Amino acid sequence: MEEIGKSYKRIDALEKVLGQTKFLDDLPDENFLHAAPVYSGIPFGQILSIDFSKAKSYPDFVDFISAKDISGENQVGVIIEDQPLFADKIVRFVGDVIGLIVAKSPQNARDIAKLVEIKIEELSPYFTIDESRNATEIFLHDSNLACEHQVIRGDIETGFTDADLIIEETFKTSVAEHYYLEPQGCIAFPKTDKMKLLGSLQCPFYIQKAVSRVLGIPLENVEVEQSPTGGAFGGKEDVPSELCARVAVAAQKLGKPVKMVYSRKEDVQLTSKRHPFQMRYKVGVSKSGKLLAAEILLEENAGAYATLSSVVSYRAAMQAMGPYKIPNVKVRSKSYYTNLPPNGAFRGFGSPQATFGHERIMDILAKKLGIDPVEFRMKNMLEVGDETMTGQKLTSSVGAKETLQNASERINNNIIQNNNNSHYLEGIGIASCHYGNCLGAAGWHLDGAGVNIKIRKNGKISVAFGLVEMGQGAETVVAQMTAQALGVTTEIIEILPTSTIHVPDSGPSVASRNVVMTGNAIRNAAEELLPILKKVSAEILNCDQENIEIKNCFAKNLKSERKITFSEIAGYLHLNGMKTQSNGWWHVPELDYDSETGTGDAYFTYSYATQIVKVRVDRLTGIVKVEKIWAAHDIGKAINPAGLQAQVEGGTAQGIGWALTENFKYEHGKAVTQNLSTYLIPTAQNTAKVETILVEDSEPLGPWGAKGIGEPAIIPTAAAIANAVSNATGIEFNEIPMTPENVLEKIES
């Protein structure tokens, strides 16, 4: 029986339904010290003085940790070195951490933190992209431009000259808060010249580097282990490096374990969000509907530090014109510093924003051309042999058209007939996208991942992998793929908690890369183990190796039908001191990419998707209800179809929230939507009926043909909803969130 392609039940579900899973804050912590952040309440200014004398007199006070306590470098910038671990001269956002109060209990630490007096000379802050771009003096850093990328291909002037129709539009997308249910947290355990970190996190190897650098100790002296993680969605990509490094500084100084878990309020104010984009699209087409040229300007609000903006900006630029053939392209993608919390990774990583741009303009063009939006997309959509907007020739696994075909077939019976006087208006909206799997040319140097597979004496197999489970189902698919690769059943696979000590640096758990990276590493490890298993089985069964078949936890002599169990093989290996473990590794193949022009192979392969939504707009209240989503995803091969469906259902739900209700707001840099009564994430009543449609266009470089799904699940949703609301109302909606107030205002104007 095949272990992949079946909806194996999640291996972590039993503990979770019993309430037995020990998340970080569930571990006994009586012997730890507790830290709470001391942070700036002012968005931009120079620190004049820090006075903790009042804090010191509090009975439970242990220490105040700040920049002066750092033995290594006061720097935690991931890509651009612009972020001090503890602000010591300038604060750049409300929430910029200046120090930690360490106390004997978490509540006291938080109370004492309020007693630290910080004098700041306030500078005039920048909150919007326009304010930041137009600044002429006093910048957040050397300049207010954090980073930029471009794509220049063909000749847009000629393209526009040949065009019969040119449309220019501006689009805006809003900031979004991850609102993972488990807040950020970690514990640092000091050990003479070493440091161990345990935390809720996505990227143990990022943390290892950050802590090593800040403490001034060798990389191998830092061990990072992930605790069961209650959601992340990108929010625990770079941020845990800051938390861990700060707590590690305290633990190093005090020689005792130190724990810090953010309160919800701290988590919302201090940590990263989705970048708001403003986008200018100018696209030219022929009368027959052929895309000829696009000039695109993407501007991103980076917040106070660059963190991951550079790679968000890269991804948005590479995918700015979507899964379409277009010969002439000029894209500029620019991230600007502002005095807001740093914006960073959030599921999709710039793609949902860029997709909002290209799918809105595709609909507007179709309407102006008088061509059906499905037909218009189909005419231009990529297939094998075509070149992407960056000039990358696609040689395999391009299921884009099939996603559009399969999703659009579902709406044929959903003819919309709106009566001008009716209370409700119905509409249908389409959005398609492509998503470059893994880190792409900009992160190629980090794009390898490993596994360690051990056959145990008791006949079980344990697997350590370098990426993490954060709720998406990673452990279950890793177990299934290991079972498939070794001819055993998924039941006998045990997955170890991810730690930096088991496998080499496997890069970050991001970019929908777990199945592809870990799956290929598993196959690589299995290649080494399988011949040994066959050889041993042949010895025990006294036959030729060629006659051995290993399947379902049995080795069989195909000639005699004699069988032995996998447990017997495992026992034999151990008894005879033979090889019982193997390390597997896979690195993304080299990409032929020109960073000057932004052309060539931006990513090694792409997932494709089309989502079609049906909405109902209440003309009197402006409330938009998403009734149905048909979500067609080309993922190469579904390793676990039910788990994949679960990703699509959850991703589209987040897309609905971002499109309609999640209206994150700051006042003078301070988050005013700090809780669930003001920041409205979807409840069970606000999500839609979702039909997941699988397209399995096998990717030769993917394990068993598979590609990533985690992010594609959310990418087209908001764009499809905006297209549907525009379709329903006859008014173009070019900005999200489409809150009832915003919708009503547009309908009434």
Add this chain to the structure above:
Amino acid sequence: MKNSKAISVKINGKQVEKTIPTHLRLLDFIRNHLKLTGTKEVCGEGECGACSVILAGKIVNSCLIFAVETNGSEISTIEGIAKVDELSEIQQNFIEHHSVQCGFCIPGMVLAGEEIRKENPHSTRDEIKEKLAGNICRCTGYKKIVDAIENN
């Protein structure tokens, strides 16, 4: 001790007597004093349902209740739902229907599911969704959670 009070409650069938501060939230009593960490804190303001427990036969947000108010009551937490080595039907359904992702909302969701089934074993999907609206999940989009609770 000033501002403290002795209380006696029955938690998951076990009688417990403790002297606790009067301002202690039921959530902290359960998590920190009784070490029953299946009950989670997410919003701390009664908006998310992660800290749900069954108090005197009704589902409540334990972050909104002082522990001393529960004196003399019976309380069930997620740890008290499964019988020895036997999951409740709802727990089993959550596993079967792939309703679990990160798991942080799940204890509250299971308790809500138990409550919905108890009130009306044949609630429609729309009724289930309405009753689940006080339980927030950021991972699943709720469909598979509703699948697990539905019994039609």
